[in-house]
Amino acid sequence: MALSREQMAQRVAREMQDGYYVNLGIGIPTLVANYIPEGMEVMLQSENGLLGMGAFPTDAEVDADMINAGKQTVTARIGASIFSSAESFAMIRGGHIDLTVLGAFEVDVEGNIASWMIPGKLVKGMGGAMDLVAGADNIIVTMTHASKDGESKLLSRCSLPLTGAGCIKRVLTDLAYLEIQDGAFILKERAPGVSVEEIVAKTAGKLIVPDHVPEMQFAAQ
C-alpha cells in the first residue's frame, strides 16, 4: 500500500532531532508538525517572519495579525520570536535552518527540483521555495512517486522549470524513501507492502537498489 499523507508526515518526523529549527512547506510538510516525537523540542519557522510557531488558535485566540506562511491563523509558542521578511530569509539563506521539508512536482538524479511552474498553466509564483532550497543543506522533499497516469516524477532530468539546481539529497514519496547521490536515486526504504519491482517501474531516473530494502514500520492506528 502506498503511504497515506499522514504516514508520509510520520516518516518525515523521524528525521527530526531535539533542538532543530525546522521550516515546513505547505501540504504534507505541514502535517509533520503533528508527529514530532514526545519529549523532543523543535522550533518551527514560518517564512513570513515567525520562529516558534505554535498550535492553531482557539476561536477566542484568533488574531488576524498572527498567521503562518500558508496564511493560516496560528499562535506563537513560548520562546518564539517575530521579525521582518528580510530577517526571516537571512535565516533561511544563511543556512541557519536545520531541516526544510517541502513538496515538488519533479526531482531528478542531479538533485534538481521543480515545484513552482507548469508551462502553459497559470504561474502563481515561487513564494519562498527558491530561497528555501538554495539556503538549506538538509532538505526532505515529499511528493507522490508518480502522477495519477503513472508517469514517474523521479527523473533523470526535470522537465519543468527548476526551483533549484543540485540542492536535493533526500526524497520521501508515497512509495519509498530515497537518497540522491552521484547521479542516482538510492532506494533506502519502501512503503509497507510495496514491492521493489513497483518502485523500479515507477522511477524513470537511474535507481540503485541495495540487496536489502527495509520496509517502513508504522504503529497500528
Added chain:
Amino acid sequence: MAGFDKRVYSYEEAMAGLEDGMTVISGGFGLCGIPENLIAEIQHRGTRDLTVVSNNCGVDGFGLGVLLVDRQIRKVVASYVGENALFEKQLLSGEIEVVLTPQGTLAEKMRAGGAGIPAFFTATGVGTPVADGKEVREFKGRQYLMEESITGDFAIVKGWKADHFGNVVYRHTAQNFNPLAATAGKITVVEVEEIVEPGELDPSQIHTPGIYVDRVICGTFEKRIEQRTVRK
C-alpha cells in the same frame, strides 16, 4: 507639518503627490499587515499605470486587488499572486506585467534599496528561470546571481503604533515586509492603529525609526483573515 510632527489627518493628504506611472512599494503578506486604507485611497484617486512592488497582490475586492478593478496597475513585482481571479484574467490577457521574484530576494531588494545598496548576490534562483539575463558570479566555489535592489516613489506601510516622530512598531506577523518597504520609499506613508504620545514607545523597541517615515496617519482596519484555522 512642523519639525518632526509627521501626522496627517486625511487619506487624501497621506497620498498627496502620487502620480500616474509611479512605483509603489507595499508592506503586507497575503492580507496580513496590509495598508488597506492607503490602498483604498489609491483606488479613490484613480492613479494609473502604477508599478506595484509587494509580496502578493491582494484578493478579489480587497487589498491591492481593488486596484485591478479599474486597471490601475501596469506591472507587479511579487513572489506569489495566487488568490485573485481578476489578476489571473489581466495576466492572461497581457494587460498586466508580472515579475515573479523569490520571496527572500524581494525582501532583500527592498532592504538593499533602502540601505543604498544597488545590487547584491544570492544563490537563490541559480539554474532557474529567475536567473535569465542576470549576471552569475562565483564566490568560494558556489554560483550566485546578481539581483538589483528596488526603491519606490512611494512606500505604503501598515504599523501598529507610531508616535508623531514617525517611529513605528508592528504587531505580531503583521510586521513581514513593512519595515523593509518603509526604508525604500522616496515618500514613505505609514498608517497605524494608534498614534501614541511622544515618549510612550520604548526607543530600544522601535522597529522602524522615524527617519524613514514622511507621513503618519491613524486609521481603522478591517483586517480580513484568509485562512481561519482553529483548534477545538
